Amino acid sequence: MIRAVIAGGLALVLTARFTTAEPLTIKIGYIGRAEKKTTISLLDLAPDNDGLAGVRLALEDNNTTGKFLNQHFSLEEARIKSGTDPTDIVVQFADQGISFFIVDLPADMLLKVAEIGRQRDLLFFNAGAIDDRLREEDCRPNVIHTAPTRSMLADGLAQYLVFKRWPRWLLVVGSHEADKLFAEALHRAAGRFGAKIVQQRVFEDTGGARRTDSGLAQIQRQIPLFMQGAPAHDVVVAADESEVFAAYLPYRTREPRPVAGSAGLVPKSWDPAHDQWGANQLQNRFMQSFSRRMNALDMQTWSAARMIGEAAARVASGDPQAIFTYMKGPEFALAAFKGQKLTLRDWNLQLRQPILLADGRTIVSVSPQEGFLHQFSELDTLGIDRPETKCRLK
């Protein structure tokens, strides 16, 4: 009976606790990566529950709301190794009645699960992969992206560096594929916002351990040597997603210049130090549950699970199609402690979001910067915009 009323969309008011009917259960699956990235700083090593903790907190939040609406959210979790076939776990989850998947997997694996899901009407949230191609030539109609793209991150940083009048960048790029992609995004950002890359250098990854007993003596000598002879520059920008060298740059450059990009001033969707716009409350809740502060990946997974909760509350239904349609519509807004509502770009299903610029201790600034205008949404000054998109959702 209660469900019938909900389905009718008339149940704006529901009496709490008097409801005895079985709650509507909405099942969510989380698929994360089994392995952790090696980092230069111990402080940057991802905790075991990185990302998963974000989903769990959002489930708690959804269920607190759900108890007033007779909705319940459940979670199944799995981790898989990079390069393995994700088919089995997706099928297994789908067989359990899961329609919503929050996924932190590399781009190719994400595309594979999206393909499996298409035949079964499953909806995926890409919470981990920042590759622009997943929102461009490889976009999929059943994949929503809560992770920002490399181009959004690069644009967020570039706007601030231009605001600071630090337009001359010395770009140092790692030798891995992801590093090159970030460097491409930084080139694009420099071109869009009026900065100049005065020179690009490649820092070859010759292998080797991040931690050694002989310590830092060599690094202190090697970094200035690597950077000698560079043309005049205002800032050193590093593209090192692979964590090979960037964290070694601050305070070790040849010229006394600030460092940004993969170290120093880092653009990201969230930071453990973020406390503005009520974020303190979210950080406190997170700390109570997990004894640590919230990371960017946690925010990206939290946002995905909250999007499901928010849409389910609004449409008063667990129907994946109804929820998906609502998320794409003009009424949808996610409050995510970033000072303004987050919405979906309807042309590629990317979540619009401000980009935080963090120095590891505090939030230095939040982009878009004042003065970077846009006819539709200033958040669309970050990343690849509608007129340039290669995405065709079909």
Added chain:
Amino acid sequence: MPAQIAVEVGTTMWRCVSFGLCVAAVLAGEAKAYKAYVSNEKSNTISIIDTTEKKVVGTVKVGQRPRGITVTKDQKYVLVAVGDDDTIQMIDTASNKIVDTLPSGPDPELFIDDPTGRLLYVANENDNTVTIIDIERRARIGDVEVGVEPEGMGLSPDGKILVNTSETTNMAHFIDTTTRQVVANILVDARPRFAQFKDDGSELWVSSEIGGTVSVIDPVKRAVMHKINFLVPGMRQEAIQPVGIAITHDGKTGFVALGPANRIAVIDATTHQVQKFLLVGQRVWHMAFTPDEKYLLTTNGVSNDVSIIDVAALKVVDTIQVGELPWGVAISQR
């Protein structure tokens, strides 16, 4: 701005001289002196403003992060929620000194006292509860579980229904104050921050900061009857973030603070149409009427000042510098 007021007073005087009723007219035209208490979130102080002189006449140091503020019904105390100290401090209005604290839950933000002035209902953001405090006994006498991040607190004029808004659950929770049970939950737009009943109890207004709207709720039907939208020419929609609400005693005019849009929207509270926007300071949070409803004071978070609006003229007539990041404001009744 003070010059403009002087001219007005001068005109009144000139007029009354010509009619030979000078003294009486000036006295009648003069606003009564009230004290406005402004919580400065960053400087951890309360600025005390004399609303006639329109200047800061005192500053009280309080605990960490003062936000929600009210004057008790008996006018003896100013209550201020100091969120980062997890308590509510009581300032003696005679001595302007902190004399006691109230046992709120963690991170209190907004609260409201009941019509008798005996009970205080407090939103505790950190543990999803509304706490009920006996002010006289300084004792916590009950808790009500609500949604995620409780914030706005409104009370029906008869004191029977308490409304709490939860910022992440996006609901207005109706709580029966006799049974202390949640009796209804109404979905509103994202991040509801403030709840205000009309004095006759006919309407409840709830502002949604991220949603950018004010929901007008029928308290009997317990349903949203209307949503007020705000279109400020030349301003991007994301900057319109409604927070504080004030409605005149006659229920005819509503005022809504639009946060980073730096404006107060004036609303015909009968038709729910926006009449005009008043430009105030930056990042306007909350507001309060003087008891004679002659003035409305707004706290402007980023410009560190308070705007004074002439309610009849619907004009900003003065700006007063206060502490850093002013947030809440409450005005004494005498």
